[in-house]
Amino acid sequence: MDTQLSAAQHTLLWDAFRSGDRSAFAKLYELFAADLYRYGYNLVRNRQVVEDCLHELFLHLHESHQRLGPTDNIRFYLFRALRRRLLDTVGRMKKLDSEAYHFDNAEFLIQPHEATLVTEELVDQQSRIVVAELNRLPKRQKEILYLVYMKGLTYPQAAEIMGITMKSVYNTVNVALASLRMCLHESLQLRGAFLSLAGLVMRYFASN
Numbered sequence: 001m002d003t004q005l006s007a008a009q010h011t012l013l014w015d016a017f018r019s020g021d022r023s024a025f026a027k028l029y030e031l032f033a034a035d036l037y038r039y040g041y042n043l044v045r046n047r048q049v050v051e052d053c054l055h056e057l058f059l060h061l062h063e064s065h066q067r068l069g070p071t072d073n074i075r076f077y078l079f080r081a082l083r084r085r086l087l088d089t090v091g092r093m094k095k096l097d098s099e100a101y102h103f104d105n106a107e108f109l110i111q112p113h114e115a116t117l118v119t120e121e122l123v124d125q126q127s128r129i130v131v132a133e134l135n136r137l138p139k140r141q142k143e144i145l146y147l148v149y150m151k152g153l154t155y156p157q158a159a160e161i162m163g164i165t166m167k168s169v170y171n172t173v174n175v176a177l178a179s180l181r182m183c184l185h186e187s188l189q190l191r192g193a194f195l196s197l198a199g200l201v202m203r204y205f206a207s208n
Helices: 007-018 022-043 047-067 074-093 121-134 139-150 155-162 166-191 197-207
Strands: none
Touching (some): 007 074, 074 155, 139 155, 139 166, 155 166
């Protein structure tokens, strides 16, 4: 499902939902529920917890729609809300503290409708290399790259979602990309691939 709405389209859809339009609420679920679930499952490797928190989030949205503030980026709004709900829930369960989420065990999975690169054998091989190297990054680096490059959120939005400073976001992204460049260069050389590293990474992120 294409969720690449313009800021104006985000605003119109969100405002229609806040005004009580049932079809707009259904559209929100259709556009963002699967995306939210994947993000949540990358944070907390517990399907029941993620499903429960996602259900509670949409129930809260439905019941509180008139009291919600405006937004021109629904994904940012919902990612932030789900992350807070998940970490609060995990903290209450006393199985993990509020910062010990499981993004370090997450994997970047290419969904069937997202895999625009996987059409030729060489590109398929390169895509697998990118995924493998991404999954070797520390959990915080992976989450920031996921939010910024794969989900199109801004640095300030990623900082607010994760509860960290802008400086931390910039530093983490720079370190992560530098590490990726080095690892990808070595991996691609070993496999005899010839596409530029920058082009490969950007093409991969664009496809997701």
